[in-house]
Amino acid sequence: MSGDAKIIEVLKDAGLRPTKQRICVGRLLFTGKHQHVSADRLQLQIRELGQKMALATIYNCLHQFHKAGLLKKVNAVNDVIMFDTNLSYHHHFLNVDTGELTDINKEAVSIAGLPSLPDGFEALSMELTIRVKPQI
Amino acid sequence: MSGDAKIIEVLKDAGLRPTKQRICVGRLLFTGKHQHVSADRLQLQIRELGQKMALATIYNCLHQFHKAGLLKKVNAVNDVIMFDTNLSYHHHFLNVDTGELTDINKEAVSIAGLPSLPDGFEALSMELTIRVKPQI
DNA sequence: GGATTACTTTAAAACCATTCTAAACCGATT
């Protein structure tokens, strides 16, 4: 109940009513430390806090946050929709065993010589995924 | 029924029995022209040929071909598993409206300065996806 | 403040791509 004022502000600015549920999710997401979340995982975190929330609500929330530009949608991984609190342009390692994503430091990779787009198309975003797995 | 000999050869070499179904799918896939297919789309193509095949069979086929190294699995798009007949390292445009993938000429992009992997991990593959949409 | 209105949450059902199951079906080999 402490730093909620900031989250309420963010929600209002995004044109979203600061409901109990959206504040709860916001509190979990906007901690300052970037993370990659699925609806499922988020529900677990909420349960661990002793609260409960319908999965549908969590999906609603995530989609609304995304639409409001508070979250980025990442390529689905293992049939699961993932959202990223890191809004800036960056790339990912994908652990194929667990589906876990890890940010790649933007400076660590440089992509040069962008190809010309198909006629009549515009680019929305671009993402490099490096699939990795634990060494045996 | 003409160039089936070649496909039968490919299947045998991959350790797969050249069944009617696998030959049929092979004929559609290994035309020389690279393509991106989903099970669903493949079933449509088969129907257009006046034949029919259980979806489960098509999935089996695609997974077996993948395991045998005849197909590449591409990042799922719109919750649909996509396979790519282009086995070489390359990147994709993704039409977010339709889910359609288009190969990016390998020479058109250069990725430099690969980031160091997390400790204890090895890289399997890497793919750049450029999300595009038709201009209004 | 109380009533009204619009938006939200929810449980449960529906959805849909994919996988599983278990029975029927080859196809090669004796």
Next chain:
DNA sequence: AATCGGTTTAGAATGGTTTTAAAGTAATCC
């Protein structure tokens, strides 16, 4: 022809996500 292993298949099951319709909550207006 009989057999044996892999294969196909329809239909059921699965699992993540979305929809539905009813109950709940927040904002607005008087």
